[in-house]
Amino acid sequence: MSHGTTHEHDVIIIGGGGAGLRASIAIAQENPSFSVACVSKVYPMRSHTVTAEGGAAASIKPNDTLEDHIYDTISGADWLADQDAVEYFVHQAPPEMVQLEHWGCPWSREPDGSVAVRPFGGMKIERTWFAADKTGFHMLHSLFQTTLKYGNIVRYDEHFATRLLIDDDGRCRGCAAIELHTGRVKAILGKSVIICTGGAGRVFPFTTNGAIKTGDGMSMAYRAGVALKDMEFIQYHPTGLPGTGILITEASRGEGGILVNKDGYRYLQDYDLGQPLDVSDPRHPLKRAMELGPRDKLSQCFIKERWAGRTIETRDGHVVHLDLRHLGEAKIDKRIPFVRELARSYAGIDPVHQPIPVRPVVHYVMGGIDVDSNSATTIPGLYAAGECACVSINGANRLGSNSLTELLVFGAQAGKHAARFAMDHPDYNVSALETQAEDEGARVRRAFFDAPRKGGERIVTLRTELHEAMENGAGIYRDAESLEAACATVADLQERYAKLNIDDRTHSFNTELTAALELGSLLDCAEAMAHSGLQRTESRGSHQRLDHTERNDEEFLAHSLAFHQPDGSVPRIEYKPVTITKWPPGARTYGAGSGLKRE
């Protein structure tokens, strides 16, 4: 790891997915004299935003209100969302989505040319904008292609950021990044930094997340001293394909698909999610009910069905059936063609004629880098947005189609505030930061290239053990024993990680090295997840404790904050209260009559 060059810009963005690109454009537009660096370990259009399918929520239709979107989000979050942040998010959602429309996103349309919306889980009214069922793909490519218009956005494609550079005054001023092409470590310096590196679903073995979702940004911030917030809240999406974990979008249920157990019975009606309407009923699918309940509850229902012996056993584990047959070929091809393509390729069935086998799959991390509603972390000059950040608008359970909108709203917000910070704090110490980058290069070299080849373990060995520990210990249902076991395994793996052995000790495009670095990030995230989960002795949203089955607002209407301990000891867990403005915690109900009560 030789030290490469130093590059100076005004704002540094780490991550080139939806949030990073939105932030880049926000800065490039508002400060045309600014130079924006977009540092990404992959080419931006490979970012995981690309796989999002169903849609993005914003309240624009006459039958909808902002208040309804706010209430759905807060109740969906089991009251763990900060309500001021949710209000800001919901108010900013429509202009941000229209902005993306102006940038060319090919939204599906109504006959009159207005943007079409579809129902989504946990939402009382249909408000999910969609581009058939490749919404994330179209959003990402529209954003990426729009960035090509701005000469002041400088891309560092295939640069793997490994460390935040902190100035003498404690401000974040850039990152050290390995240029994959050459293996050189560059110091990429700026007056402020935004982390937009996405989630960490790869902590788990069975996930919708792509290979790149390894929590690198979360780990970098954690090691720089920022808390990871609410990391115990992991979203399982109820409908993934068995075997691969490939996502079958919630839009398939928004369009009217139903979930049935091995008896062909719509089992969700047994779990306080309302009564089913016949699929031929024009009111089907009922919003905020049955198949359009929230993801946490639907995934929990699957486990209960499994415990009751009513799931279907397959070679790839237990499944239930997602039945779309009644939608008919024309509707499936028009509204959810990708679902058909994926089911045919990866499950070997055609949903026009057969039900799709599905099971819950790790999909999203509600928690992340602790930021306020300005997207600012506790380190001056450091911001975060997107899945890697926790504002929190998602609380204990994110509603489907809020995350794509979140990328836009908080990507723009982070861009705006990072640009202001850069204007107000222009001076930094280049040589001190360069020294830090050099040290980082030396650290990576020592850790992975200078280590003896004998006695170390392979990446896959450690990763597989991590996967098992987290699936068994921190899955849909957890208890003290399972979480303690996960904590212990992660600690053991952290120790063994220090002696990791990699085959490849060359410089150019060393993806074994990046896989090793990613494993380090995963271990950090897993540590925060398991310890935060162990400390939260209540059940809320996606965090369901078999030994503490009730929600406990007195003690835990609070965000957990996991702080990394430089000496390697277990993270310190603190709590900070949730911001409640107008919606006091209440019972979380789904089914007929649920939703915001009006006078």
Next chain:
Amino acid sequence: MSGQYHRSHKWAWFFERPGYVRFMVREFTGFFVGGYLVVLLVTLSKLAGGGEAAFAEWLASVSGPWWLVAHLVALVASVWHTVTWFAVVPQAMPIYLGENRLPAPVAAIVMGYGPWLTVTAVILWWVLR
């Protein structure tokens, strides 16, 4: 460090994929289409300007067995050229009915085979009436 590796191209690149071979065959049929066009133009000019004797003499000179073979080859090549052309026309000129694109086979009939057969029928009628 020796840098990137650049793979060289074969001069006979057109054998690398069946699609390339088909492309080259189609390009090659253009030679026959062109050749036949020349014969047709000469025939027309003889008919228009040279008097009946010269035209008969021309007809006799292109009626030998080798000419017949050449005509047959040109016919096959022209039909192949035409059919493959009609197959790709819908790609180059899509027809939309509202939000639905006319399926390629239908578009090929509308833009290719239909007009072709119509024009052929009109000419036949005109010649045979």
Next chain:
Amino acid sequence: MDAKDTMTLEIFRYHPETDSEPRFQPYEVPYNEDWVVLDAINWIKDHVDGSLTHRWSCRMGVCGSCGMMVNGEPKLTCAAFLKDYYPFGIKVEPLVNFAVERDLVVDMDGFMDKLQEVKPYIIRDDVNDTSEGEYRQSPAQLAQYKQYSMCINCMLCYAACPVAGHEDEFLGPAALALGHRYNKDSRDQGQAERLDVMLAGEAIWGCTFVGECTVVCPKHVDPAGAIQQAKAMAAQEFFKGFVMPKGTGA
């Protein structure tokens, strides 16, 4: 299926720091009928040879990272199933018509430059404020360009195009299709600017309509069709240039 079944993958290896010529290295992998070629490559990297280098991420055919030559055909390796090749061996190479950085990784920078050249973004003289709401676009107007917006930039089309392999000036199937996608978007007013780019040299005229780009496209974008349509638009623009001075045209 016999659990001990195996398959052989012959993989193109090239390391810029040590090799002047590439070589093929055979690897024995377990045969699993659910596996795609990418799974086998990942298995090799995890268990046999950590130095094997390739790109991948989503493993569901939408991120566009894992395009490679599989038995000579450009394929997304996440969508190429072992069972379609079993029991014969599989030869894996980096996409042709690109320089090789290392093993199965090719240099994409040329493509990225070409993409930028076609100005793949909405260009308008009059930009509405977001408070005025969305631009109206009927489903019929959407259908005019939707197909061409489905490109995942996997570059299989460049590997299938004989012109892309021989003519550097040619912008290539994906970039041209994306340029055409914006030209056909009812919200866009930048057609003249884009056609100027396409009309230059071999930028678009390099295309001889071989059509293999469309054959290999995993997302049914039909770049060949898009390019012929764009050529027709460009030709119109070219002839318009003779009859009226620049700036007065539509």
